[in-house]
Amino acid sequence: MQDIVTKEGFPYSFTPSACATCGGKCCTGESGYIYVGKAEMERLADFLKIDVEELKRDYLYKSGYRYSIKERENEGNYECIFYDAAQDGCTVYGARPIQCRTFPFWDYYKTRVEELKRECPGIVDV
Ligand code: SF4
Incomplete structure (x- = not known):
């Protein structure tokens, strides 16, 4: 079976096997929400076996009326606090947020395919 994911309405496809070699570019790089x-x-919180208040205190921060995951800064680069290259990437993979699950099929990228290609080596033209 071919390793290609498409989604109606998006002008590109995605090859998930590229994740094994890219070094977590969608979880690191520029700061983001x-x-x-x-x-x-x-x-x-269930996944980490802690309560929601601990999760908020240790892993999240408030941005306006919403919560976002904290980042670590390393010489001008940022990475999600749950990203760990030594552990092959996302340490909360089974409980990762919808925003992570739906990458790279975000409305934002529908008209920014070249920007997305720089971010993600798994993007292919349809
Ligand atoms: S929660 Fe996991 S998949 Fe989402 S940005 Fe953080 S490390 Fe990446």
Whole structure:
């Protein structure tokens, strides 16, 4: 079976096997927001075996009226606090937020395919 994911309405496809070689570019690089809602917080807290208040205190920060996942800064680069290259990437993969699950099929990228290609080596033209 071919390793290609397409989604109606998007002008590109995605090859998930590229994730094995890219070094987590979608979880690192420029600073960004990874928003988590209430149900996602509960899922993350369950996954980490902590309560939601601990999750908020240790792993999230408030941005306006929403919560986003904290980042670590390293010489001008940023990475999600849950990203660990030594552990092959996302340490909360089974409970990662919807924003992470739906990458690279974000409306934002529909008209920014070249920008997305720089971010993700798994993008192919349809
Ligand atoms: S939660 Fe996981 S998949 Fe999402 S940005 Fe963080 S490390 Fe990446």
